[in-house]
Amino acid sequence: MFFSIFPLVVSLYLSFARVRFARGGVEVQFVGLANYHKLLFGSEQAHLLGVLASPSPLGWLVFLALLAGTVFLLVNYARSTGRTALGLVLRTAFAVLFLALAWLAVSTLNRDGRPGTLMVTLVYVYVGIACQYLIGLGLALLTAQDLPGRRFFRVAFMLPMMITPVGVAYMFRMLADTGRGPFAPIWQAMGLGDFSWVNDPWGARAAVLIGDIWQWTPFMFIVLLAAIEGQAQEPIEAAVVDGASRWQIFRHITLPQILPVSTALILIRMIEAYKIIDLPNVLTNGGPGTATESLTLHAFIAWRTLDIGSSAAIAYLLMVLVTVMSVAFVQFVRRRTTEIV
Secondary structure (H helix, E strand, O other): HHHHHHHHHHHOOOOOEEEEEOEEEEEEOOOOOOOOOHHHOOOOOOOEEEEEOOOOHHHHHHHHHHHHHHHHHHHHHHHOOOHHHHHHHHHHHHHHHHEEEEEEEEHOOOOEEOOHHHHHHHHHHHHHHOOOOHHHHHHHHHOOOOOOOOHEEEEHHHHHHHHHHHHHHHHHHOOOOOOOOOOHHHHHHHHOOOOOOHHHHHHHHHHHHHHHHHHHHEEEEHHHHHHHOOOOOHHHHHHHHHHOOOOOOHHHHHHHHHHHHHHHHHHHHHHHHHOHHHHHHHHHHHOOOOOOOOOHHHHHHHHOOHHHHHHHHHHHHHHHHHHHHHHHHHHHHHHHHHOOO
């Protein structure tokens, strides 16, 4: 317990301080909320939150739809018989945070805006996890069938998980080289010999995202395969006798049975994915500019430049974000999972 709490307390104090290295030691000066103010409203705002611009018509449509859905859920909870004052306050606070992040997304993810490290991290987490889960589920459903060679494919699909993140980053750095990489003849034949994935902001983000999906899909695959093979067979056999289609069996029998495992799996990956640093650091070094920097890489770069206070403040902002999003995810799916199961 001591080794868990002590670093948290020290780093929390450092997030409110300015650390200077001097002869014979360090000087720690308490500066209050100055580090957080610099990140959220000061000189580091564009780095952390990005450059905001007027949303496109599609962005306005998405934001208004999210606003309407959030208000509907809050009103629905306020009218329910199981409501509590604390639950209403926490849900209102999360709704405000969610809408603020939604506004940040529609304001920075457009032609005139520029996403900061916060929005880039959210893209890595949620786009990456959605792709990993869907691909992993598809592969698990395929290899759960009685097909020839399925044992070989089960092993082959797990190989990316055995490689270290740094190794994956160097491999994708080589593959993304359209001039000297192993696929250079193909890129040149397609007219992309002079194109560099890592010099284009969204090309670089896509390269990081593809590398992360490639490495962590096997984790989703192996856990979902175990859940699918462990499901009860009697309901499936009864459904087959009654003439149910494969989609009906998956929708009404398989999916409800693997839903608790899927919830835990997504939660574990969500917590882990927020800390992504290896791929953007090695593959693109956070560039071009700060286009591919995650929050963890942002904190690491601040620490490397001896801005210890800002680094600790970024780490605490990340911890609060991970905690709030994880708790909200668990609360959101727990009741629905219980109802379905």
